[in-house]
Amino acid sequence: MSGPVFAARFAGKVLVVTGAAQGIGRAVALRAAAEGGKVLLVDRADFVAEVAAEAGDNAAAFNADLESWDGCDAAMRHAAQTFGGIDILINNVGGAIRMRPYAEFEPDQIDAEIRRSLMPTLYCCRAVLPHLATRGGGTIVNVSSNATRGIHRVPYSAAKGGINAITQSLAMELASQNIRVVATAPGGTEAPPRRIPRNAEGDSEAEKAWMSQVVDQVKQSAPMHRYGTIEEQAAPILFLASDEASYITGSILPVAGGDTG
Numbered sequence: 001m002s003g004p005v006f007a008a009r010f011a012g013k014v015l016v017v018t019g020a021a022q023g024i025g026r027a028v029a030l031r032a033a034a035e036g037g038k039v040l041l042v043d044r045a046d047f048v049a050e051v052a053a054e055a056g057d058n059a060a061a062f063n064a065d066l067e068s069w070d071g072c073d074a075a076m077r078h079a080a081q082t083f084g085g086i087d088i089l090i091n092n093v094g095g096a097i098r099m100r101p102y103a104e105f106e107p108d109q110i111d112a113e114i115r116r117s118l119m120p121t122l123y124c125c126r127a128v129l130p131h132l133a134t135r136g137g138g139t140i141v142n143v144s145s146n147a148t149r150g151i152h153r154v155p156y157s158a159a160k161g162g163i164n165a166i167t168q169s170l171a172m173e174l175a176s177q178n179i180r181v182v183a184t185a186p187g188g189t190e191a192p193p194r195r196i197p198r199n200a201e202g203d204s205e206a207e208k209a210w211m212s213q214v215v216d217q218v219k220q221s222a223p224m225h226r227y228g229t230i231e232e233q234a235a236p237i238l239f240l241a242s243d244e245a246s247y248i249t250g251s252i253l254p255v256a257g258g259d260t261g
């Protein structure tokens, strides 16, 4: 693991991190474990078990398809059974499958973006609630995106707008129950080549060209004019998840070099 470790901010806490096999979720899970948390890493990719092994003795892996209610419910139950409860849920599963002008999207492709980037968080937020209630409170961190304003991925933008709505409305509903609900809105983030591609069918030449237009737009929109790193995304997620953010709820923190989405 790279990046600084400041303190055992998660000692005594149980975290569930979704989409933890690679990318931002992987970095969040490894650092949470390094800071003393007991972590369930959930992913539909089998190699999430390798990441859990890397995270150490206080981590475990669980395979589930979080685009289904049953997958989300099973993951939360497994975390509670394995570690005795849940304190923190980090809803990280998501990501634009295709980049294309909206006029080029087929109806089934629109549905697929909503299933990938809205439904896992909508279902997992609901599935975790009884477990947080048993603990007398807890924290949900949703990973949104600055792509709520951006080109060539309107269905994904709509899904992430939904994530922002879940965050604000659930925060209002649950504050009296000692449950905080917060989000980060990452901008473009550099990552090593993905073991699991966003689009299992592979990108066409046209999609590669549209992707390049998205990269230009993202860099141009951000005052810092650069992509962030995975560690620059993991750090604010874990700040919001920790008790250091105890007076913050309903907030969506842009982490996008100054692009506010």
Ligand SMILES: NC(=O)c1ccc[n+]([C@@H]2O[C@H](COP(=O)([O-])OP(=O)(O)OC[C@H]3O[C@@H](n4cnc5c(N)ncnc54)[C@H](O)[C@@H]3O)[C@@H](O)[C@H]2O)c1
Binding pocket: 018, 019, 020, 021, 022, 023, 024, 025, 042, 043, 044, 045, 064, 065, 066, 067, 092, 093, 094, 095, 096, 116, 117, 120, 143, 144, 145, 146, 147, 185, 186, 187, 188, 189, 190, 191, 194, 196, 197, 198
């Ligand atoms: N990377 C970026 O540039 C960027 C920018 C803005 C927002 N985000 C958001 O950050 C989050 C993480 O992005 P990333 O680039 O690290 O993701 P990624 O695509 O690299 O990894 C996503 C992980 O989620 C898993 N996953 C996907 N669908 C699943 C399902 N149905 N059930 C269980 N697991 C599933 C994958 O197997 C994979 O391990 C996403 O919500 C994404 O929208 C990323």
